[in-house]
Amino acid sequence: MAHSAINVFLAGDNFARILQGLWTSVWIAAVSLVLGLILGTIFGVLRTLPNKIVRFVLRLYLEFFRIMPTIVLLYLVYYILPRQLHINWSASWMAVLAFALWVAAEFSDIVRGAIESVPLSQKESGLALGLSRLQLFRYVLLPQAVKLELPATINLATRVIKTTSLLMTISIIDVIAVGQQIIEANNQQYPNAVFWIYGLIFILYFVIDYPLSAWAKRLAAKK
Numbered sequence: 001m002a003h004s005a006i007n008v009f010l011a012g013d014n015f016a017r018i019l020q021g022l023w024t025s026v027w028i029a030a031v032s033l034v035l036g037l038i039l040g041t042i043f044g045v046l047r048t049l050p051n052k053i054v055r056f057v058l059r060l061y062l063e064f065f066r067i068m069p070t071i072v073l074l075y076l077v078y079y080i081l082p083r084q085l086h087i088n089w090s091a092s093w094m095a096v097l098a099f100a101l102w103v104a105a106e107f108s109d110i111v112r113g114a115i116e117s118v119p120l121s122q123k124e125s126g127l128a129l130g131l132s133r134l135q136l137f138r139y140v141l142l143p144q145a146v147k148l149e150l151p152a153t154i155n156l157a158t159r160v161i162k163t164t165s166l167l168m169t170i171s172i173i174d175v176i177a178v179g180q181q182i183i184e185a186n187n188q189q190y191p192n193a194v195f196w197i198y199g200l201i202f203i204l205y206f207v208i209d210y211p212l213s214a215w216a217k218r219l220a221a222k223k
Contacts, residue, residue, distance in 0.1 A: 014182050018197075021178035022204055024092070025164040028172075032096050033157055036103025043104060044111020045137075058108060065105035071166050073098050078170040091172050099160060110152045114145035154216035158209045165205075175201055 047058050065073070077098035081087055089097070118141050126136040167174040179197045186193040 017178045017182070018175060018200065018204075021173060021175035024172065025161070025167060025174045026208070028092055028095050028099065028167065028174075029157075029161045029164050032099030032103055033160055035096070035100035036160075037107055037153070039100065039104035040107025041111055043108035044115070047108060047112040048115050062105045062109055065102050070098075070102065070163050071169060073102060074166060074170050077101075091170050095167055095170060095172060099163070103156065103160060106156055107153065110149045110156070111145065114149035115141050117148055118144045151216045151220040154212050154219070158212050158216070161209055161212075162205065175204065 043058050043061070046054050049055070068076075074095065078091060078094045081094070081097075082089070087094075122140055122144075123136065126140045131139065164174060165176050168177040168180070179201050183193045183197050190196075
């Protein structure tokens with residue numbers, strides 16, 4: 001059985017194609033995270049301001065992306081937005097847009113929670129020392145908020161990486177799509193191909209996600 005697995009992996013350029021598909025998943029996740037974290041930081045800070053209208057609008061934004069299943073979000077962004085807004089982006093960049101908007105919504109809640117978790121006494125002390133609101137945020141709130149939000153941010157990153165397994169649904173040749181192509185091409189000759197290919201894909205995702213998950217747990221335990 002193991003011999004069959006090796007044959008499937010090494011036949012032609014199968015293994016190289018799987019790694020190329022994995023790279024597609026990883027770069028989409030990485031770019032989505034960077035853009036989503038930047039946007040989410042802005043939204044999160046705005047949600048701590050006293051303006052009720054801004055807070056209400058951003059709360060609706062968060063709930064929309066929380067309720068929306070990710071696969072439906074991908075379909076909406078990939079099939080609807082290009083027609084309505086005349087956007088001519090590739091499927092990969094439409095996926096980045098969808099994931100970034102989702103990450104921004106989730107991360108805004110993490111940022112808001114972290115800022116509001118800083119003890120009130122420290123805020124009052126900063127103001128008593130004569131710090132402006134901007135200086136209070138820069139030197140008191142932000143450093144502590146970043147430390148508090150780090151475990152949740154890492155967990156969000158692992159969720160985004162796992163969710164890239166949906167990319168195939170909008171015609172992106174990711175690691176799942178490559179695996180499916182290899183299975184269909186080898187299934188008759190190697191009936192166990194589905195087991196070995198998806199087993200390899202699981203290991204690849206595990207190698208990427210497990211260290212991040214373990215890091216988040218260690219950081220959370222130190223709080």
